[in-house]
Amino acid sequence: xxxxxxxxLFFSQSLDGFFFMMLDEPVRWDSTVDKDAVLDFVFEHQxxxxxxxxxxxxxxxxxxxxxxxxxxxxFRHNLAHGRRVWRELLDRxxxxxxxxxxxxxxxxxxxxxxxxxxxxSVGRITGHFGIQRDVTERKRAEEALHRYNRRLQVLHDTHLxxxxxxxxxxxxxxxxxxxxDLIPGCHASIAAFNGSRETGxxxxxxxxxxxxxxxxxxxxxDVVARQDVQPGGAGSADDHQAGxxxxxxxxxxxxxxxxxxxxVADGELIGMLNIGAAADRAFTADEAxxxxxxxNTLAVAIRQAQLRERVERHxxxxxxxxxxxxxxxxxxxxRLSAIVTALPDRVFVIDQDGAYVEILTSKGQLLxxxxxxxxxxxxxxxxxxxxxxxxLRVVRQTLETRTxxxxxxxxxxxxxxxxxxxxxxxxxxxxxxKLCIVFISRDITDRKRAEVLESQNIYLQEELKTERNFGxxxxxxxxxxxxxxxxxxxAETDSTVLILGETGTGKELVARAIHNLSRRxxxxxxxxxxxxxxxxxxxxxxxGHERGAFTGAVQRKKGRFELxxxxxxxxDEVGELSAEVQVKLLRVLQEQELERIGSTETTKVNVRVIAxxxxxxxxxxxxxxxxxxxxxxxxxxxxxxxxxxxxKADVAQLASHFAxxxxxxxxxxxxxxxAQALERLTGYxxxxxxxxxxxxxxxxxxxxxxxxxxxxHLGILHHGQPAPAAFPTxxxxxxxxxxxxxxxxxxxxxxxxGAARLLGMSRSTVWSxxxxxxxxxxxxxxxxxxxx
Numbered sequence: 001x002x003x004x005x006x007x008x009l010f011f012s013q014s015l016d017g018f019f020f021m022m023l024d025e026p027v028r029w030d031s032t033v034d035k036d037a038v039l040d041f042v043f044e045h046q047x048x049x050x051x052x053x054x055x056x057x058x059x060x061x062x063x064x065x066x067x068x069x070x071x072x073x074x075f076r077h078n079l080a081h082g083r084r085v086w087r088e089l090l091d092r093x094x095x096x097x098x099x100x101x102x103x104x105x106x107x108x109x110x111x112x113x114x115x116x117x118x119x120x121s122v123g124r125i126t127g128h129f130g131i132q133r134d135v136t137e138r139k140r141a142e143e144a145l146h147r148y149n150r151r152l153q154v155l156h157d158t159h160l161x162x163x164x165x166x167x168x169x170x171x172x173x174x175x176x177x178x179x180x181d182l183i184p185g186c187h188a189s190i191a192a193f194n195g196s197r198e199t200g201x202x203x204x205x206x207x208x209x210x211x212x213x214x215x216x217x218x219x220x221x222d223v224v225a226r227q228d229v230q231p232g233g234a235g236s237a238d239d240h241q242a243g244x245x246x247x248x249x250x251x252x253x254x255x256x257x258x259x260x261x262x263x264v265a266d267g268e269l270i271g272m273l274n275i276g277a278a279a280d281r282a283f284t285a286d287e288a289x290x291x292x293x294x295x296n297t298l299a300v301a302i303r304q305a306q307l308r309e310r311v312e313r314h315x316x317x318x319x320x321x322x323x324x325x326x327x328x329x330x331x332x333x334x335r336l337s338a339i340v341t342a343l344p345d346r347v348f349v350i351d352q353d354g355a356y357v358e359i360l361t362s363k364g365q366l367l368x369x370x371x372x373x374x375x376x377x378x379x380x381x382x383x384x385x386x387x388x389x390x391x392l393r394v395v396r397q398t399l400e401t402r403t404x405x406x407x408x409x410x411x412x413x414x415x416x417x418x419x420x421x422x423x424x425x426x427x428x429x430x431x432x433x434k435l436c437i438v439f440i441s442r443d444i445t446d447r448k449r450a451e452v453l454e455s456q457n458i459y460l461q462e463e464l465k466t467e468r469n470f471g472x473x474x475x476x477x478x479x480x481x482x483x484x485x486x487x488x489x490x491a492e493t494d495s496t497v498l499i500l501g502e503t504g505t506g507k508e509l510v511a512r513a514i515h516n517l518s519r520r521x522x523x524x525x526x527x528x529x530x531x532x533x534x535x536x537x538x539x540x541x542x543x544g545h546e547r548g549a550f551t552g553a554v555q556r557k558k559g560r561f562e563l564x565x566x567x568x569x570x571x572d573e574v575g576e577l578s579a580e581v582q583v584k585l586l587r588v589l590q591e592q593e594l595e596r597i598g599s600t601e602t603t604k605v606n607v608r609v610i611a612x613x614x615x616x617x618x619x620x621x622x623x624x625x626x627x628x629x630x631x632x633x634x635x636x637x638x639x640x641x642x643x644x645x646x647x648k649a650d651v652a653q654l655a656s657h658f659a660x661x662x663x664x665x666x667x668x669x670x671x672x673x674x675a676q677a678l679e680r681l682t683g684y685x686x687x688x689x690x691x692x693x694x695x696x697x698x699x700x701x702x703x704x705x706x707x708x709x710x711x712x713h714l715g716i717l718h719h720g721q722p723a724p725a726a727f728p729t730x731x732x733x734x735x736x737x738x739x740x741x742x743x744x745x746x747x748x749x750x751x752x753x754g755a756a757r758l759l760g761m762s763r764s765t766v767w768s769x770x771x772x773x774x775x776x777x778x779x780x781x782x783x784x785x786x787x788x
Contacts, residue, residue, distance in 0.1 A: 015318040017055030017113075017134075021046050021071075022127035026120050029090045039083055042090075043072040046127065058111070058134045060103045077102050090125065093117045098135070110136040151290075154181040168192060172204035175273075180206075183275060183287045192271040257283055259291045316423070319345070320404050323425030323438035348439040349427070352399060354379040354392040357431055365415040366443055387411060391439075398424040398437045407601070408444070419448040473509050474657045475650040479642040483510065486639045491517035496589060498574075498634045499612040501641030504691030507612040508572060510641055515568040520608055523567025526560050531573035538581045540597055543588075549598025561594055561605050568608045574634065575615035575626060586630045609634075644686040644693060651682045654690060658697035659709055669707055676774060677711040684717045712739050712775065735773045738766065742775075 011018045024045040027038050048069045056066055075082025078100075089095040094116045101111050113132030120126050158178040172190040179188045189205035261273040275291050277283065346366060349358035355378045359371040367374065369382055379388035387409060394405045405424045410417060421444045427436045473480075490497055491514045499507045508527070515525040533541055540549075544559030561569060577585065588594050589609060593602050611634050620626035644651065655673055663670040673681075677700075686692055700713040741755040748754045750763040759766060 011050075011052040013321040014052060015054050015314050015321075017058050017130075017132045018050075018052045019048055019055050019130050019132075020050040020127060021130070022049045022118075023125065026124035026126045028124050035087070035090075039087060039090075042086060043083070044070060046071055049127070055132070058103075058109065058132070059101075060105055060107075065104070074101060089115055089117065089128065093119075108136075109134055110139045151182060154178055157181075169203045176204045176206060179275065182290050183283075186275050186277050186287075188273065188275045190271065190273050256281060259283055259288055261291045316404075316406075319423045319440050319442075320425055322347075323404070323423065323440050324428075346441045348441065349431070349436055350391075350395055350439050351431060351434040351436045352395065353434070354388070354395055357436060363443075366413050366418060366420075368411055368413060383411075394422075394424060395437055395439075398426060399435050402426050410604070418443055419445045473506060473513060474654050475647060476653065477642075477647040477649050479647050480650065483639060483641060486637075487513050487517065490514060490637045490639075492519065494519075494608050496608075496634055496636045497610045498617075498636070498638045499610065499641060500638055501612075501614065502643045502689055503614050504689035505641040505643055506690050507614075507641055508570065510639060511568075511570045511610045511612060514610060515570075515608075518568070518608065520567050524564060525568040525570060526564040527570045527572065528560050529572050531576040533576075535578045535581075538577065539584060542581065543584060543594045544596040546596050546598035549596070553598070556596070559594070559596065561588060561607055562603065564607045565605050566607075568610060571609065571611040573613060574611040575613040575617055575620060579627070582627045582630050586627065586633060589630075589633045644689045648682055651686075651693070652678050654693055655681050655697055658694050659701060662698045662701040666701060668701060668704065670701060670704055670709060671707045673709040674711065674774075677709055677714055680711055680714060680717070710774075711735070731773065734769070735775060738770060738773065738775060 023042065024047070027033075027041060029035065029038060048067050051063065051066055056063060059066065071082055071086055072079070075085075081099075085095075085097060085099060088097075094114075096112075096114050098110065098112045101109055103109055111132050112135045113130055115128050115130040117128045118126045158175060176188055176190065180186060187206045189202050191202050256277045256279045258274060258276040261275070262269050262271075273291060275283075275287075346359070346361040346363065348356060348360075351357050355376065356374045359367070359375060361367065361371070374382055379391045382388075383391065390407065390409065394407055398405050407422050408419065409422065410419050420441045422439055422441045425438045425440075427438055430436070473484075475481075475483075487510060497511075497514060499510050501507050512525060515521060528542065530538070540553075540557065540559070542559050542561060544557050544562055545553050547553055547556050571585075584594065588605070588607070592606060593604050595602055617626055617631050617635070621628045621631050644654075652673075655678065659670055659673055681693070681696075688695075696714060696717065697709075699715060700709050703713040703715075704710070738755070738759065741758045742749070745753060745755045745758060749756055749766060751757070754763070756763040756766045761769075
């Protein structure tokens with residue numbers, strides 16, 4: 001088989017389009033010629049002379065109608081653009097470009113191509129060679145992804161605007177301000193129903209609405225009758241028939257379409273979101289979905305996944321065929337060099353001993369060492385030990401099974417650390433009497449970085465939905481100062497930290513403080529509640545799984561450790577992990593590597609581990625319920641977070657902090673906590689620690705109607721046993737007894753159903769005792785003043 005036959009075979013098997021276009025006569029292209037005239041000649045006299053099936057498929061053409069086509073034929077739809085492209089190719093001699101072209105049937109396609117001019121011995125251009133790919137679907141996918149990401153960002157901004165508003169009108173206006181970013185060219189209004197639900201008031205709208213639809217204007221015709229709209233439904237005005245008692249909507253005036261989305265709370269229709277457009281505008285299905293679920297974000301881009309699988313499948317087929325024929329391509333040096341330069345991959349020929357036989361690449365900066373320093377040497381002589389062993393294992397598996405092997409690996413190169421995807425194929429010829437394989441390596445660093453960012457983005461969105469944060473750690477006692485000192489000492493290191501303490505003491509806040517002060521603070525801190533993970537799913541959640549690893553594993557999933565790469569992972573309730581998971585966790589701590597379920601490949605991670613528990617792990621080790629080696633590995637730097645009863649001096653400061661925080665969130669002007677309430681809080685032993693204190697203060701802020709939180713707003717502190725110092729006095733018991741009587745009668749003091757009758761006392765006596773005990777009389781709640 002001669003060199004032309006081998007090239008023909010390569011062309012015929014490639015999934016990329018290959019072609020030659022040769023001139024009827026060579027032409028000069030320099031300052032001595034009229035380039036416009038030469039370009040006219042080229043567009044008439046350069047013809048397709050050789051083309052492969054992939055090229056024909058791109059244009060939907062038969063070979064007999066494609067061979068002989070000229071540049072003029074290709075760019076009839078835009079001749080000026082075609083001349084610009086050809087001029088740039090002739091000026092530069094080679095060209096990489098994306099162009100808009102037409103198939104034989106006239107449909108448009110996006111083409112990405114690499115083109116190289118041929119010259120004769122005296123420098124005249126004789127034609128050119130091209131490799132091109134149909135990237136139409138990729139471009140559509142990129143545009144769809146851009147629109148989707150924009151939609152997510154606008155929804156996020158809308159959520160922030162809603163969270164920053166406290167009134168129905170403010171929330172409505174925040175929503176209205178972003179609707180046009182989601183549905184361009186629309187006009188919208190939000191109406192709220194009055195008590196009868198017969199009419200409503202527009203509480204927010206766009207300025208361009210008619211004058212009778214401006215904010216605050218009552219308009220029955222802007223809302224739809226309750227019986228015509230079911231909770232959760234959305235539809236156009238045409239969906240509401242007059243027979244269903246629907247009132248007139250604005251589409252009757254403008255002639256344009258309207259989407260009416262009901263606002264439903266607890267199963268009750270409380271208002272309507274109305275979005276309209278001009279008469280020549282039609283809403284899409286996506287816009288109807290946005291109107292109905294404005295506060296939600298879409299889950300996955302199925303279209304993108306399908307396109308990605310198709311591209312990867314085609315790339316795998318191309319690489320397999322290229323690998324099987326690489327050793328057969330022995331054309332002249334200039335032709336081979338041109339083809340290799342156009343390929344995006346690095347091609348290696350490796351013998352059975354793991355030695356480099358041949359290296360073909362135009363991207364030397366992506367080699368671990370220069371090509372001459374690698375050729376003739378074995379993996380173990382030039383590469384890091386772990387990479388060399390993995391490569392040699394893949395070579396042997398390829399030769400033994402005679403099947404393609406796929407692997408991903410990272411390697412230090414002159415261009416910096418890079419990720420690569422490698423594929424192997426068996427060569428059917430021996431070189432120096434040794435079996436050989438072809439190894440094709442592709443730089444996938446950008447894809448890996450995008451995958452990491454996407455995974456972390458999904459995780460952070462989930463965290464934003466669920467996280468409840470009470471702010472910075474508060475405390476001035478000696479025990480808390482010791483905690484702060486420990487955090488400062490260990491934060492700048494990468495050492496494993498074990499945080500010990502009872503439930504509700506703030507172990508997670510300590511972990512977050514360590515992360516925020518560490519060198520990893522720009523990375524993500526991934527939180528895992530080990531106690532909430534079912535034993536059957538814990539391993540998959542922490543370490544990930546491959547597709548098909550078990551029933552229900554329909555796709556590869558990265559574990560929490562991989563999501564935390566170059567960041568921190570916080571393992572809360574680590575003492576709840578099963579023995580099997582403890583073994584894998586120990587390996588990650590020791591080796592910084594893991595294996596997904598169903599995979600035989602090792603994945604390297606760079607993660608700082610912070611663990612927390614409310615158990616006595618030393619006792620758990622003694623009982624055999626926790627591995628001793630894992631305990632010693634976690635217990636490198638323990639931090640004991642004191643319980644709230646051990647730092648009673650911090651209770652008043654914490655209570656004031658929580659009162660201010662919850663008052664700010666709810667929008668109440670609370671200024672202080674009365675002395676009796678603080679005394680009661682300080683005297684309680686807080687078995688639920690800081691979390692219980694926060695819950696009590698949140699309830700007190702809700703109940704408080706004035707500027708001072710009173711003792712009665714605290715409710716009954718009944719969890720756990722009261723501390724000895726908090727034993728109630730007779731005065732405390734009397735105060736609680738009177739407050740329970742008032743609560744039972746709904747605040748009524750006198751009369752046959754009043755608290756005085758219930759207590760067996762006269763109204764004046766009860767009133768006098770209430771004044772003495774500091775109980776706010778009924779009807780004076782709003783006039784409460786701070787008491788010493």
